[in-house]
Amino acid sequence: MNTISIIGAGGWGTALATLIARNGHSVRLWARRAELADNLDRDRINPLYLPGIQIPRSIVVTSMLPEVATGDVLLFVTPSVSLRRVASELWATSLVRSSTIIISAVKGIEHQSGLRMSEVLSEIFRENPILVLSGPNHAAEVARFIPTATVIGATSEETGERLQRIVSTRSFRAYTSPDIVGVELGGALKNIFAIAAGIADGLGLGENSKAALVTRSLAEMSRLGMALGGRRATFQGLSGAGDLIVTCFSRHSRNRRVGERIGQGERVDAIQHSMQMVAEGVPTARSARDCAKRQSVSTPIIDEVYSILYEDAAPAAAMERLISRSLRPEED
Amino acid sequence: MNTISIIGAGGWGTALATLIARNGHSVRLWARRAELADNLDRDRINPLYLPGIQIPRSIVVTSMLPEVATGDVLLFVTPSVSLRRVASELWATSLVRSSTIIISAVKGIEHQSGLRMSEVLSEIFRENPILVLSGPNHAAEVARFIPTATVIGATSEETGERLQRIVSTRSFRAYTSPDIVGVELGGALKNIFAIAAGIADGLGLGENSKAALVTRSLAEMSRLGMALGGRRATFQGLSGAGDLIVTCFSRHSRNRRVGERIGQGERVDAIQHSMQMVAEGVPTARSARDCAKRQSVSTPIIDEVYSILYEDAAPAAAMERLISRSLRPEED
Numbered sequence: 001m002n003t004i005s006i007i008g009a010g011g012w013g014t015a016l017a018t019l020i021a022r023n024g025h026s027v028r029l030w031a032r033r034a035e036l037a038d039n040l041d042r043d044r045i046n047p048l049y050l051p052g053i054q055i056p057r058s059i060v061v062t063s064m065l066p067e068v069a070t071g072d073v074l075l076f077v078t079p080s081v082s083l084r085r086v087a088s089e090l091w092a093t094s095l096v097r098s099s100t101i102i103i104s105a106v107k108g109i110e111h112q113s114g115l116r117m118s119e120v121l122s123e124i125f126r127e128n129p130i131l132v133l134s135g136p137n138h139a140a141e142v143a144r145f146i147p148t149a150t151v152i153g154a155t156s157e158e159t160g161e162r163l164q165r166i167v168s169t170r171s172f173r174a175y176t177s178p179d180i181v182g183v184e185l186g187g188a189l190k191n192i193f194a195i196a197a198g199i200a201d202g203l204g205l206g207e208n209s210k211a212a213l214v215t216r217s218l219a220e221m222s223r224l225g226m227a228l229g230g231r232r233a234t235f236q237g238l239s240g241a242g243d244l245i246v247t248c249f250s251r252h253s254r255n256r257r258v259g260e261r262i263g264q265g266e267r268v269d270a271i272q273h274s275m276q277m278v279a280e281g282v283p284t285a286r287s288a289r290d291c292a293k294r295q296s297v298s299t300p301i302i303d304e305v306y307s308i309l310y311e312d313a314a315p316a317a318a319m320e321r322l323i324s325r326s327l328r329p330e331e332d
Numbered sequence: 333m334n335t336i337s338i339i340g341a342g343g344w345g346t347a348l349a350t351l352i353a354r355n356g357h358s359v360r361l362w363a364r365r366a367e368l369a370d371n372l373d374r375d376r377i378n379p380l381y382l383p384g385i386q387i388p389r390s391i392v393v394t395s396m397l398p399e400v401a402t403g404d405v406l407l408f409v410t411p412s413v414s415l416r417r418v419a420s421e422l423w424a425t426s427l428v429r430s431s432t433i434i435i436s437a438v439k440g441i442e443h444q445s446g447l448r449m450s451e452v453l454s455e456i457f458r459e460n461p462i463l464v465l466s467g468p469n470h471a472a473e474v475a476r477f478i479p480t481a482t483v484i485g486a487t488s489e490e491t492g493e494r495l496q497r498i499v500s501t502r503s504f505r506a507y508t509s510p511d512i513v514g515v516e517l518g519g520a521l522k523n524i525f526a527i528a529a530g531i532a533d534g535l536g537l538g539e540n541s542k543a544a545l546v547t548r549s550l551a552e553m554s555r556l557g558m559a560l561g562g563r564r565a566t567f568q569g570l571s572g573a574g575d576l577i578v579t580c581f582s583r584h585s586r587n588r589r590v591g592e593r594i595g596q597g598e599r600v601d602a603i604q605h606s607m608q609m610v611a612e613g614v615p616t617a618r619s620a621r622d623c624a625k626r627q628s629v630s631t632p633i634i635d636e637v638y639s640i641l642y643e644d645a646a647p648a649a650a651m652e653r654l655i656s657r658s659l660r661p662e663e664d
Contacts, residue, residue, distance in 0.1 A: 136543030148540035149659035173659035207578050208480035211468030215574035241573075242547035246539050249581040327481040327505035 005071030013077035069095035080108025134187035153183030182234025191281030193217035197248035198256035202263015337403030345409035401427035412440025466519035485515030514566025523613030525549035529580035534595020
């Protein structure tokens with residue numbers, strides 16, 4: 001039995017907390033807002049982010065970082081844009097031991113630095129073992145014990161297997177990969193392609209076009225991901241292709257839904273304003289585009305999503321360029 | 333301008349006929365049943381197989397094989413189990429020239445012989461150039477000029493480009509591949525995986541499980557397809573991964589729908605009896621399983637679909653084995 005601190009009480013953080021607590025571990029769940037922590041503690045339900053799921057009484061809910069800093073494992077599930085700040089505040093408590101296992105379940109790439117989330121964490125927790133967890137994991141299904149698989153990226157097999165034992169249940173299978181970079185990039189990049197797929201849906205472009213677009217998305221994810229150091233096999237596996245495919249077709253995906261609303265004519269800022277949750281594909285489109293430019297990798301889908309999100313490009317025209325390109329052979 | 337004979341007046345045959353006629357070619361459309369041919373000729377609509385689409389007056393509709401045997405191109409779009417019989421009858425007319433281009437747009441593998449559809453045709457038309465056409469092409473979208481891409485598999489670049497010119501329009505992009513085997517096998521095998529995905533849907537197994545299952549399907553399709561002579565890149569492209577992915581998630585797919593009804597508890601024979609159209613995944617599951625056995629390739633998904641379709645295996649138990657296996661690393 002270990003003490004596991006979950007940093008972030010969104011849908012995925014709450015689901016992981018519930019899962020790990022049911023696995024017999026001592027779990028502390030940190031929410032940034034004191035009001036949310038108080039409500040979760042009292043009501044044992046997270047109506048906004050994970051409706052209908054009972055949060056076990058055994059989970060300690062808090063908004064105080066010192067209360068979670070002493071865990072044997074710190075599992076980060078914050079929005080990507082908040083990760084560095086929260087991690088730095090935790091470091092500043094001086095309570096995090098150097099043996100504490102640090103895990104990122106955050107899907108994103110830091111703007112300007114171009115760092116992956118585990119790299120951001122390793123700049124702050126310089127001596128700690130750092131792992132990642134990513135896969136096609138809809139939080140509500142995990143919390144309902146619906147069969148799910150996920151991938152743990154870990155350079156040390158021993159640490160990877162330790163985390164595997166902590167999170168695995170009969171319904172939640174975690175397996176390990178030595179390719180941290182590939183596991184992490186698959187989860188980050190797929191959200192951009194899900195926005196593109198959603199725009200195609202919103203514009204009513206049909207299944208044949210979407211098939212071409214998603215096929216190109218798989219190729220583009222591998223191309224950029226390999227240029228950034230990931231392995232081809234990882235992008236073809238569960239945390240790459242698996243997560244990309246299901247997100248592009250999921251009714252539950254926030255990122256696909258953002259795209260769909262863009263395709264239906266809503267303005268990006270209005271959509272973001274109306275959403276209670278972060279659609280990680282929006283910041284990731286910007287940082288991934290920068291990474292691609294630095295590596296001189298061709299990423300037409302990411303570029304068009306960027307131009308729609310940040311340069312006010314007309315979605316219909318951008319998608320027409322993309323579909324037209326997707327209908328040509330990949331070699332073009 | 334060429335005379336193109338379309339052999340088979342189902343949804344896809346009718347859509348291709350309409351497309352090619354609008355492209356300025358002389359098109360003859362053959363329907364097996366005289367009554368269907370008469371109705372199509374009179375009403376210029378195919379209400380059962382392609383509702384709502386106007387069939388151009390210029391298309392000659394017939395049930396007489398001699399009337400189509402003289403075309404410059406014979407494009408086969410029959411059910412896979414009928415292909416050998418219809419092709420043999422055409423051959424027996426002695427009207428097919430040896431210069432006539434023969435194309436298979438049929439998705440299947442012949443039972444017992446294990447032959448691909450183009451191989452069946454090459455046994456009958458021994459001197460003719462033989463090509464294949466396959467891709468993620470929902471017929472109703474093609475007939476409505478919704479942007480679509482497809483792949484022409486051709487060993488001769490010249491013949492491939494000739495067919496490309498015949499079928500390509502602004503909305504229908506056909507590109508060529510020298511890998512006939514891979515193009516053809518992608519289209520044939522994906523229907524089996526669509527049945528598996530449908531069973532998961534029908535059983536209500538959730539998105540996380542389906543993500544694992546579809547990822548495994550991609551790997552299994554490549555593994556078997558490469559053992560049978562196709563190229564890896566083809567299975568990762570539009571006619572492989574593209575067709576597989578969209579079919580596994582499509583509301584329109586007959587094969588996914590057959591699986592969904594199985595998952596919901598209907599009996600296989602009752603489903604087949606009630607369907608007006610052929611779900612090619614059903615015969616292909618049997619022939620693909622035989623091919624895999626002969627090649628000693630591990631195909632757990634195809635095997636479970638086969639056991640449900642032909643050995644009365646309980647779908648829930650079979651899917652539980654499959655999902656459980658899909659949740660383990662691919663190396664297992």
